[in-house]
Amino acid sequence: MIELMILYVLLNHDLTMYAIHKRIKENFLAYTNPSFGAIKPALVRLEKQNSITSAKVMSGGGKLSIFYTITKDGLKELKKLLLKPLSQNPLQFMSDARVKISCLSFLDSEDCAEVLFDLKSNALLHLVNAENILSDEYTPLTFYQRIVLDNSICEYKNFISMIEGLEKDNAGNSK
Known part of the structure; x- marks a missing residue:
């Protein structure tokens, strides 16, 4: 389910891992509350299967952030997960x-x-x-x-x- 939630929250915005965790809590906290320890490996799996991509971006304050984006393969994977x-x-x-x-x-x-x-x-x-x-x-x-x-x-x-x-x-x- 973690992959499904990640792909779903990435539909409208590119997000950092922290923002993904926050959006998952906003959308699904009544039913589940995955930890960062569960989200990180799921992001790695999704990236390996080309469902998401990541881009490192330097903020104005010099902080490096990694933003995740859903891909066309990710849209197909989301549909597959929903139909499974x-x-x-x-x-x-x-x-x-x-x-x-x-x-x-x-x-x-x-x-x-x-x-x-x-x-x-x-x-x-x-x-x-x-x-x-x-x-x-x-x-x-x-x-x-x-x-x-x-x-x-x-x-x-x-x-x-x-x-x-x-x-x-x-x-x-x-x-």
Whole structure:
């Protein structure tokens, strides 16, 4: 997800690593908060695959800054990352899905519909799994486990409802 967020924040501006970190926090802090230690290796990977370029610029005060720019290959990579199915791991799913949804404005409505369908399908799978565990009389659950599962079910239902609203909006925008 870090590469996706970096490419997304570079869409409108060339940025330094510090500014990339700041923009990621501004856009995604509610779901994730990558450290500089995660951003730097991701920038190196993106530059090696020609998704971004870097340029060293000397400021008026004599400070050297490195600015990163998204390339045409980077635009293709951003689209590829947005269309790539998410992990089946429920622990990662919700935060990764929120990041993806936050970046959907980059895609055309057909690709957006594909991503929303994939996210909704995964959310439905996780919802059914949680409901099955909760309703299985042979699975001994503590009070706390039941509360957590019930909360997860509510989260998935709300998430699915949000996606359905986004699907309607996207369908209206494609006409």
